[in-house]
Amino acid sequence: MKLPYYPGCTLKTTAKSFDVSTVATAWALGIELVELPRWNCCGTVHALAKDDVMHYLAPIRNLVRVEQMNDEGLVDDNRVVTQCAMCYNTLKRANQSAKEDLEKMTKIRDFMEKEPNYRGSAEVVHMLEILKKIGFEKVSDRVEKPLSGLRVAPYYGCLLLRPREFGIDDSDKPSVMEDLLGALGAEVVDIPFKSKCCGAYHTVQMKEVAADLSHRILSQAAEAGADLVATACPLCEYNLGDRQKEIKKIFREFESIPVVYYTQLMALAFGQGEEATMFGENDPDPRPILKEGGLI
Amino acid sequence: MEKNESEMITIYVMGKKHLVPADLTIMKAMEYAGHQFKRGAGCRGGFCGACATIYRTKGSYKLQGALACQKIVEDGMYIAQIPFSPAEKKTYDVRELRPDASTFLEYYPEIARCLSCNTCTKSCPQDIQVMDYVQAALRGDVEEAAKLSFDCLSCGLCAVRCPAEIVPYNIAQLARRLYSRYIVGPTEHVLKRVEEVEAGEFDEGIEELKGMERETLQHRYETREKRL
Numbered sequence: 001m002k003l004p005y006y007p008g009c010t011l012k013t014t015a016k017s018f019d020v021s022t023v024a025t026a027w028a029l030g031i032e033l034v035e036l037p038r039w040n041c042c043g044t045v046h047a048l049a050k051d052d053v054m055h056y057l058a059p060i061r062n063l064v065r066v067e068q069m070n071d072e073g074l075v076d077d078n079r080v081v082t083q084c085a086m087c088y089n090t091l092k093r094a095n096q097s098a099k100e101d102l103e104k105m106t107k108i109r110d111f112m113e114k115e116p117n118y119r120g121s122a123e124v125v126h127m128l129e130i131l132k133k134i135g136f137e138k139v140s141d142r143v144e145k146p147l148s149g150l151r152v153a154p155y156y157g158c159l160l161l162r163p164r165e166f167g168i169d170d171s172d173k174p175s176v177m178e179d180l181l182g183a184l185g186a187e188v189v190d191i192p193f194k195s196k197c198c199g200a201y202h203t204v205q206m207k208e209v210a211a212d213l214s215h216r217i218l219s220q221a222a223e224a225g226a227d228l229v230a231t232a233c234p235l236c237e238y239n240l241g242d243r244q245k246e247i248k249k250i251f252r253e254f255e256s257i258p259v260v261y262y263t264q265l266m267a268l269a270f271g272q273g274e275e276a277t278m279f280g281e282n283d284p285d286p287r288p289i290l291k292e293g294g295l296i
Numbered sequence: 297m298e299k300n301e302s303e304m305i306t307i308y309v310m311g312k313k314h315l316v317p318a319d320l321t322i323m324k325a326m327e328y329a330g331h332q333f334k335r336g337a338g339c340r341g342g343f344c345g346a347c348a349t350i351y352r353t354k355g356s357y358k359l360q361g362a363l364a365c366q367k368i369v370e371d372g373m374y375i376a377q378i379p380f381s382p383a384e385k386k387t388y389d390v391r392e393l394r395p396d397a398s399t400f401l402e403y404y405p406e407i408a409r410c411l412s413c414n415t416c417t418k419s420c421p422q423d424i425q426v427m428d429y430v431q432a433a434l435r436g437d438v439e440e441a442a443k444l445s446f447d448c449l450s451c452g453l454c455a456v457r458c459p460a461e462i463v464p465y466n467i468a469q470l471a472r473r474l475y476s477r478y479i480v481g482p483t484e485h486v487l488k489r490v491e492e493v494e495a496g497e498f499d500e501g502i503e504e505l506k507g508m509e510r511e512t513l514q515h516r517y518e519t520r521e522k523r524l
Contacts, residue, residue, distance in 0.1 A: 009435040013397045040412040040431040054459070058412035115414065 003130070004066050004080040005033035008087035009041055015084070015234035017278035021263035022083050022127060024276035028142055029134065034075050036065045042087040045201070047094055053107050059094030060108055064115070066122040079123045081130060083263075085159035085233035092124040092166050126160065126168045127263070128176050128232060136183035144271035146185025149293050152265065153189040153226035154178055155217060157236040161195050171195070177262060181230060184269040189226040193217045198239040210239045211246040218247070218257055227289050228258040230265055237261060242283050258286035268295060305371040322349055322375055323364040336379035342366045345449025348378045348421075350456075361419040361453035381452030383463040388470075395478035397436030404467055407434050409460035416454035416464050422447045426454045426464050433467050441468065442475030 003026075011019035026033045043058030066080045082088040098105055099120050109117050131139060154177035161167040161174055169176045174195065178188045196217060199210025218240060221229050231237050241259040248254050260282055267276040268290070274280065279287050279296075290296045302317035307325060314329035323337060338346030347364035354372030364377065386403045393399045400407055407430055416426035425444050432440035445468030455463040492498065505513065 009397070012435040012437065038425075038428055040427065041410065041434060043412070054411055054413065057414075061412050061414070111413070 001030060001077070002032045002034055002075045003077050004069050004075045005035050006039060006042070006062060006066075006080050006082050006087060006091065007035060008082065008084040010084050010086075010234040015237065015261070017264060017281040018083060018234060018237075018261045020278055021261060021267045021272075021276055024272055025263050025266040025270060026081075026127070026130075028270045028272065029131075029138065031130065031134075033081055034069070036062065036069060036080075037074070038065055042084075042090045043094065044086055044090060047090050050097075053104055053111075056094055056097065056104065056108060057111070059091050060098055060118050061112075061115075062091060063095055063098070063122040063124075064118045067119055068116065070121075078121050079125045079130075081125055081127055083127050083232070085126075085157060086235065088124065088126045088168075089159040089166060093163075095120075095122060095124050096166070126232075128160070128180070129168050131180060132176055136179050139180065139266070140183040140185075143184055143269045145269055145295065147181075147265060147269050147295060148185050150186045150265075150290075150295060151189050151225055151227045152181050152186045153191050153221040153224060153229045154181060154194060154262070155191070155198075155221075155229050155231045155236060155240065155259075156195045157231065157233045158195065158197050158200070160232060177230065177232065180262060181265065184265055186265065186269075189221065189224045191217070191220040191224055191226070193220050198236045199243075200235060200239070203235075203239050203243060207243065207246050208250065211243050211250055214239045214243050215247045215251055215254060218244070218259075219254070222255065222257050226257065227293070228260055228286055230260055230262045232262055237282075244284060256284040258282060258284050258289060260286050305369060307369050307372075308374045310376050311374075316369060318369065318371070320369055321365055322351070322362065322367050322369055322373075323347055325369045326364070326375070336364070336377045340365045343449065345451035346379070348381070348451040348453050349375060350378055350453070351375045359457075361421055361451075361457070363421045363449075363451060366421065378452060378456055381455045381463070383452070383455055383466060386466070390473045390477050393474060393477075395436075395438045395474040397434060399474065400433045400436075400467060400470060403470065404463070406460065406462050407467060410434065410462060411460055413459060415457050415459065416462075419453045419457040421451060421453065422449060424448055429471065430462060430464050430467055433471055438471055438474045439479055441471035442479075445471060 007019050023033050039062050041058055042062060043055050046052060046055040047059050049055065069075050070078060082091060098118055156174050161169060161171045164171045181188050193216060197213055198217065199213040203210035229240060237259055244256050264277045264279060287296060302319055304315050305318045307314050307316055309326055309329060316325040316328050320328060336347050338344035342363055342365060349362050349364040351360055351362065352374045353370050388403060410430050412427060414427045420426050424447055429441045429444035432444060448465055448468045450465040455465060
């Protein structure tokens with residue numbers, strides 16, 4: 001199965017381990033993720049403002065590229081796979097808007113002029129949705145090294161689940177990551193704050209806000225006995241992971257806990273090695289705890 | 297055979313009407329009309345990027361860009377020269393940079409404002425995918441940014457049209473510098489030649505050229521390929 005793949009800027013810069021482990025684990029499951037030959041920034045938060053037509057150009061243009069990929073026969077699937085929670089949310093909402101808001105689309109078409117129009121045929125999906133569709137049994141069949149004894153707290157954050165109509169799962173009671181981690185043989189640790197905000201972009205100018213919110217989430221995970229936290233969002237990974245240095249400055253008793261992408265754990269369970277897992281990129285380093293558990 | 301007399305057409309240079317031969321470039325038509333270029337003209341061969349021009353044609357709302365030395369005038373064309381696009385020139389030592397997105401964002405943080413509107417690409421007289429190379433830089437794909445922007449002449453038309461106030465050609469130049477320094481790396485033949493120059497292997501030849509008569513020198517220049 002060949003699927004169009006939109007990695008987004010962050011997966012090409014600060015979240016390379018997410019990109020690499022995504023492509024590697026998809027491949028292991030018989031899915032070839034074909035990166036869009038031409039793509040631009042998804043548009044991020046700006047494109048979520050309903051009245052800001054100019055900022056819709058970015059997501060719409062990416063969806064045009066998906067249609068072009070299909071037209072050129074590079075893929076034969078209208079579903080574009082995203083992985084970054086922000087890209088997923090932005091593209092999905094812009095796609096919906098493109099189909100419903102004719103006035104906005106007319107403005108966009110008038111502006112884009114001779115460039116190819118968006119026909120509205122693309123579908124924006126998240127990799128977790130693809131995994132759910134192919135079935136966690138199939139994922140489980142591919143496991144070479146079950147993550148036995150590893151206690152993992154899944155963390156969703158906001159953008160995968162909200163707004164409700166765009167969520168990849170039940171906004172109040174998500175289970176897709178739990179099911180996946182279970183299929184990998186890990187012990188799932190449930191935390192009530194799994195879909196609370198990590199502080200998001202406050203991390204830029206008010207890092208103490210992000211540190212405070214992330215501290216609550218991580219403390220819950222630690223109290224529940226988790227060895228590490230698994231996420232599907234580069235910004236969450238940054239706030240929960242890298243920001244632990246700030247958390248320690250404010251909460252001196254805080255003990256660090258590694259935060260990884262769910263695909264890194266898939267690559268580990270699939271026996272794909274550091275080349276695919278890239279645990280060396282995570283901060284704090286998850287390898288000591290994985291070593292302790294005999295997983296690497 | 298005698299050349300047919302050229303058809304005359306009307307152009308407007310900064311609003312002033314002129315009757316000019318239809319087969320001239322914008323630059324030659326303006327000179328025909330009495331303008332003298334002190335800025336905004338360079339190689340006259342489409343390579344230097346000095347003669348950036350904006351224009352509108354009859355019956356079209358589109359504001360287009362061209363190099364004055366390359367674009368042939370059209371009847372009813374409104375023309376204005378853009379000899380310079382104001383842009384801050386950042387100074388950096390390329391040997392101390394990292395070939396990734398953070399470098400572009402450090403020197404030109406405004407690239408994060410890119411709307412992907414593609415106006416830059418549409419304004420480029422070199423048909424470069426400007427927006428795509430800015431986007432490549434934004435995600436740290438130095439090689440892609442360098443390759444896509446290879447034909448850039450820094451004419452500045454993209455910079456004056458960008459609604460996000462980005463100066464794309466500065467990004468392009470930084471991308472190509474990073475590409476040659478960190479991705480291609482130093483090439484052996486260049487290093488060897490530098491060594492030869494420093495060892496004085498060409499000193500005698502240079503002195504010989506310096507002492508030549510103008511005609512001899514010109515002849516040598518014009519026949520240089522053959523002698524190789």
